Amino acid sequence: MAKIDLIVRRAKLDGKEVDIFVSKGKIVEVKKSAETIDAGDAKVEEAFGLTVMASMTDVHVHLREPGFEYKEDVESGLRAAAWGGFSNILCMANTKPVNDDDSVTKLMLEQARKFWPKGPRLFPIGALTKGLKGEELAPMAELAEAGCAAFSNDGVPVKSTELFRRAMEYASDWDKVVIDHCEDPYMGVAAGVNEGVVSSRLGLPAQPDMAEALQVARDVLLAEYLELPIHLAHISCRKSLDLIRFAKERGVKVTAETAPHYLVLTEDYLENEATEYDTNAKVNPPLRTLDDQNAMLEGLNDGTIDCLATDHAPHAAHEKETEFDVAPCGITGLDTALSVTWQLVKDGKLKKEAFTRAWTTAPCEIFKLPVNTFQPGDPADFFLFDEAEEWTVEPQALHSKGKNTPLLGTTLKGRVKTHFIQGKKIV
Ligand SMILES: [Zn+2]
Numbered sequence: 507m508a509k510i511d512l513i514v515r516r517a518k519l520d521g522k523e524v525d526i527f528v529s530k531g532k533i534v535e536v537k538k539s540a541e542t543i544d545a546g547d548a549k550v551e552e553a554f555g556l557t558v559m560a561s562m563t564d565v566h567v568h569l570r571e572p573g574f575e576y577k578e579d580v581e582s583g584l585r586a587a588a589w590g591g592f593s594n595i596l597c598m599a600n601t602k603p604v605n606d607d608d609s610v611t612k613l614m615l616e617q618a619r620k621f622w623p624k625g626p627r628l629f630p631i632g633a634l635t636k637g638l639k640g641e642e643l644a645p646m647a648e649l650a651e652a653g654c655a656a657f658s659n660d661g662v663p664v665k666s667t668e669l670f671r672r673a674m675e676y677a678s679d680w681d682k683v684v685i686d687h688c689e690d691p692y693m694g695v696a697a698g699v700n701e702g703v704v705s706s707r708l709g710l711p712a713q714p715d716m717a718e719a720l721q722v723a724r725d726v727l728l729a730e731y732l733e734l735p736i737h738l739a740h741i742s743c744r745k746s747l748d749l750i751r752f753a754k755e756r757g758v759k760v761t762a763e764t765a766p767h768y769l770v771l772t773e774d775y776l777e778n779e780a781t782e783y784d785t786n787a788k789v790n791p792p793l794r795t796l797d798d799q800n801a802m803l804e805g806l807n808d809g810t811i812d813c814l815a816t817d818h819a820p821h822a823a824h825e826k827e828t829e830f831d832v833a834p835c836g837i838t839g840l841d842t843a844l845s846v847t848w849q850l851v852k853d854g855k856l857k858k859e860a861f862t863r864a865w866t867t868a869p870c871e872i873f874k875l876p877v878n879t880f881q882p883g884d885p886a887d888f889f890l891f892d893e894a895e896e897w898t899v900e901p902q903a904l905h906s907k908g909k910n911t912p913l914l915g916t917t918l919k920g921r922v923k924t925h926f927i928q929g930k931k932i933v
Contacts, residue, residue, distance in 0.1 A: 820908020
């Protein structure tokens with residue numbers, strides 16, 4: 507047997523108390539806790555009955571470096587990831603300069619290695635088009651070579667279906683998946699509010715759910731025609747869910763994610779007396795209706811929605827402290843995602859299997875990333891989690907530089923106490 511160098515004692519895994527044996531960064535064995543063990547010269551970490559969970563993967567994060575380091579940088583973003591329970595992070599290309607050049611990809615990876623050499627692992631997403639302008643394809647071969655794990659024009663969807671088709675084809679030559687932010691390019695673009703009764707009462711420009719669904723329809727038809735995979739970012743409404751389900755039934759290689767905020771908040775938040783016009787709830791796609799929220803939970807539970815992803819979008823306070831129509835869209839999510847979604851499991855709204863699939867196995871399968879399922883040979887990526895610890899979402903409690911979340915002031919349950927990546931303690 508391999509020489510054991512780490513033993514995590516008395517951790518609760520799926521309700522059972524176990525000891526976890528690790529060698530050279532990999533899981534060797536997980537077995538029922540023994541009364542006493544002979545640890546030899548292995549490091550022993552006492553879990554004292556804390557829950558152990560496989561590290562999670564977030565395939566949709568904005569780290570803002572280069573260009574907007576005042577909002578977030580690679581160091582602070584990965585810190586929030588480490589404390590948030592994430593071992594793999596995919597970061598979007600809408601930096602300044604845009605990640606449409608391998609020098610930008612390399613810079614991101616260098617910063618990650620410099621500040622977080624043991625992980626969380628960073629996987630940049632390359633731009634689909636130069637400058638995200640939707641006019642000319644980015645040099646995908648060069649970007650893939652430099653380490654980009656996927657391609658996306660997130661935030662600025664490609665208007666031309668012909669160009670988007672070419673992008674999907676080129677990406678597949680490099681065995682990479684295209685991620686699309688589904689939004690009709692002409693309809694309530696980035697309005698950040700759902701079009702309906704609430705937006706009318708508030709008098710805010712808004713975007714209807716069909717603006718998202720229209721683009722979902724285009725993408726699944728294209729994916730079927732090309733027989734290529736497509737991954738749909740931050741799905742927010744039932745109309746999109748119905749289209750994805752229809753496509754999956756036809757065998758289309760479509761996968762999709764939704765974000766925690768769509769599972770716990772609706773457009774009504776913007777009308778509540780205490781939180782009226784809260785720009786921290788301005789997000790693209792917008793918070794939708796209760797029926798849409800239920801649809802996202804249904805979709806996660808039945809597997810139509812494959813993944814959870816935060817769409818972590820940090821902004822500085824001065825940018826959000828302005829009138830609603832001019833504030834930027836985005837919610838910061840790395841710090842809160844685990845507590846929020848684990849609570850849904852506790853409340854019986856999200857199945858435990860769906861939680862595990864959506865945060866670990868599904869994203870890693872789609873983007874070919876390392877994943878821990880606690881089987882021998884898996885990377886020893888896991889964290890100890892105090893399920894009972896309550897904490898208040900306050901600016902100083904968040905590791906991210908971005909404090910822009912509508913959850914500010916609320917009390918959440920569950921905190922990461924320590925996190926191992928490949929058997930090395932990162933926090
Ligand atoms: Zn997006």
